[in-house]
Amino acid sequence: MALTGKNAIVTGSTSGIGLAIAHVLAGQGCNIMLNGMGDKAVIDGIVAELPKTYDIKTAYNGADMSKAADIRALVADCEKTFGSVDILVNNAGIQFTASVEEFPEDKWDAIIAINLSASFHATKAALPGMRKRDFGRIVNIASVHGLVASAHKAAYVAAKHGIVGLTKVVALEAAEANITCNAICPGWVHTPLVQKQIEDKAKEQNISVEKATADLLGEKQPNKRFIKPENIGALIAFLCDENGNAMTGEIITIDGGWTAE
Ligand code: NAD
Secondary structure, eight states: OTTTTOEEEETTOSSHHHHHHHHHHHHTTOEEEEOOOSOHHHHHHHHHHHHHHHSOOEEEOOOOTTOHHHHHHHHHHHHHHHSOOOEEEEOOOOOOOBOGGGOOHHHHHHHHIIIIIHHHHHHHHHHHHHHHHTOEEEEEEOOGGGTSOOTTBHHHHHHHHHHHHHHHHHHHHTTTTTEEEEEEEEOOBOSHHHHHHHHHHHHHHTOOHHHHHHHHHHHHOTTOSOBOHHHHHHHHHHHHSGGGTTOOSOEEEESTTGGGO
16 A cells, blocks of 8 residues: 555546546555546545545545636645645546637637646645645646647647646656656547547447447557556556656656557
């Protein structure tokens, strides 16, 4: 239990990758401040389940990650509730696809706010406490789209490239403290965010969801298998324990070979 007694915020942990990260960190003894949108009963269920399964503490803060004041309050809530923010996983994210000419301005603004600016606000708020305690692990969930592009994803690709840059700056600024900042760049992970893209593809091309799934994987991800969200959680657990102390400013792909081509 390498992370016993540590306190983590995982943004966007009511679903998909964030929820899996919360499980893996909790399994290593870490208390978890959950965050994210969704059905209240589902969220209450997650808040209740984790402490029973892993003998840790959880709390939930419904901060809207598009709002700077909410994000600052989320960090303050974790410090007040658990005593510190030792681990910050900036994971919340959304997607919208359209050509640049047709991309709605409000979708651009929302994706930049949630997928990029939220990490800046959370990091800015968490760093002073991390410096005071001389310990911090910041992990940004970027994407292969932080390194390469796909058509129809202007805002997402811009935000994810931005978060790769932010990761490197934070790593440099915190390098002499015991604080690391890294980014993880996953390829396709089967979550609600991707399921919507599969269903849109099936509808547009008038093909089955099974065929759309196989095509989606076949086009970009050489191993043709979805990445398991718990594998991303395990990578984060590694970065957060003692073995990860010299890894900072790293941009780590976990992408089934996507960016090798
Ligand atoms: P998901 O839709 O399953 O989960 C997204 C989470 O973010 C949810 O908990 C949701 O409630 C939360 N969220 C969205 N808007 C929010 C807001 N305004 N305030 C607070 N929470 C908000 O998606 P996912 O696939 O698990 O994505 C998680 C992260 O992983 C995202 O940053 C995404 O870009 C990244 N990612 C996903 C994939 C993939 O293939 N699924 C690949 C690479 C990177």
